[in-house]
Amino acid sequence: MTESMLTVADAARSYGSVPALAGVDLTVATGDLLAVLGPSGCGKTTLLRCVAGFERLDRGAVTVAGRPVAGPGGHVPPHRRRVAVVPQDGALFPHLSVADNVGYGLDRAARRGGRIEEVLALVGLAGYGGRMPHQLSGGQQQRVAVARALAPRPPLVLLDEPFSALDAQLRAELRADVRRALRADGATAVLVTHDQAEALSMADAVAVMDAGRIVQHGTPAEVYRDPATPWVARFVGEAVLLPATVDDDVAVTPLGRLPLRGPAVGGAATVLIRPEQLRLAPTGGSVATVVRQDFHGHDALTTLRLADGTLLTARTLDEGAGLSAGAQVAVTVRGQVRAYAGSA
Numbered sequence: 001m002t003e004s005m006l007t008v009a010d011a012a013r014s015y016g017s018v019p020a021l022a023g024v025d026l027t028v029a030t031g032d033l034l035a036v037l038g039p040s041g042c043g044k045t046t047l048l049r050c051v052a053g054f055e056r057l058d059r060g061a062v063t064v065a066g067r068p069v070a071g072p073g074g075h076v077p078p079h080r081r082r083v084a085v086v087p088q089d090g091a092l093f094p095h096l097s098v099a100d101n102v103g104y105g106l107d108r109a110a111r112r113g114g115r116i117e118e119v120l121a122l123v124g125l126a127g128y129g130g131r132m133p134h135q136l137s138g139g140q141q142q143r144v145a146v147a148r149a150l151a152p153r154p155p156l157v158l159l160d161e162p163f164s165a166l167d168a169q170l171r172a173e174l175r176a177d178v179r180r181a182l183r184a185d186g187a188t189a190v191l192v193t194h195d196q197a198e199a200l201s202m203a204d205a206v207a208v209m210d211a212g213r214i215v216q217h218g219t220p221a222e223v224y225r226d227p228a229t230p231w232v233a234r235f236v237g238e239a240v241l242l243p244a245t246v247d248d249d250v251a252v253t254p255l256g257r258l259p260l261r262g263p264a265v266g267g268a269a270t271v272l273i274r275p276e277q278l279r280l281a282p283t284g285g286s287v288a289t290v291v292r293q294d295f296h297g298h299d300a301l302t303t304l305r306l307a308d309g310t311l312l313t314a315r316t317l318d319e320g321a322g323l324s325a326g327a328q329v330a331v332t333v334r335g336q337v338r339a340y341a342g343s344a
């Protein structure tokens, strides 16, 4: 079994009457990247700051590499936790060269041993050591911040929305490169983000957070395909949620009888269908009217209305091309669906 590099147990922290953390349990396996994904204000940054040691817990405990750093035994200050933080804006020292920024936390032996060049190469900046931060683009500055965090080989690296200030294309490139660098260096990391695509594409595991609690912890595929609640379903991607009646392993829905997977529920339920499960054809399914189509280049989201007024969103490729508002199509569902007890 893989050992945990980070354990957070029943962590609670309030600001006045606001419970920013309301009992968080979390583990990160050694060598993994965990994404903490949640909407603004759910407590992500507070969690990260409590792990780093910038904030104290009201209750609970944090263990890093088997060593208690917060909890009943006391509060280890940030600089003694061996936890590296990559902040949103990089926060490089402006008066130090790239090499000196990266080498800041290193002892002389490590500096001489070539670690600075090694981590700069890992983040794609070999040969940039002599530059000053202001001579770098925003994306390059973030790469330096990641290299600086990795340099002393900390047991844990925390990344706080590190790509949020970058434009979309740069962000995608940097995500992939930073993921590769972390993996190549064997680092264990926690990434805090409100961006589902970032969490699902980068992480080994995703902890979905809402109102100070972790509401689901699983692989990216698990939280997308098998969300714990309708709220998680909506938060991690486009979701079609339909009223249903469950009868054994079949849900009776406005789109017909659909096979179920996941935990059994009985009676009135809500089913989750992902837009890519919906297939459109000229005939041979439930009849729907096209309301509108939002073109995204690689695909399109087509909003449809069933005869009973139910709205659906289908992700379409060629089969939905050029459908205009008012057109009639037949909708079928591919694969199994997940049901939740009660109505949405």
Ligand SMILES: Nc1ncnc2c1ncn2[C@@H]1O[C@H](COP(=O)(O)OP(=O)(O)OP(=O)(O)O)[C@@H](O)[C@H]1O
Pocket: 015, 018, 019, 020, 038, 039, 040, 041, 042, 043, 044, 045, 046, 047, 194
């Ligand atoms: N220093 C503080 N003083 C008072 N309230 C705070 C403080 N820090 C955070 N909060 C409150 O705690 C809650 C959680 O905040 P936190 O910054 O952890 O959320 P977040 O998920 O990181 O949000 P965002 O994505 O917007 O940064 C919010 O309601 C916030 O207003």
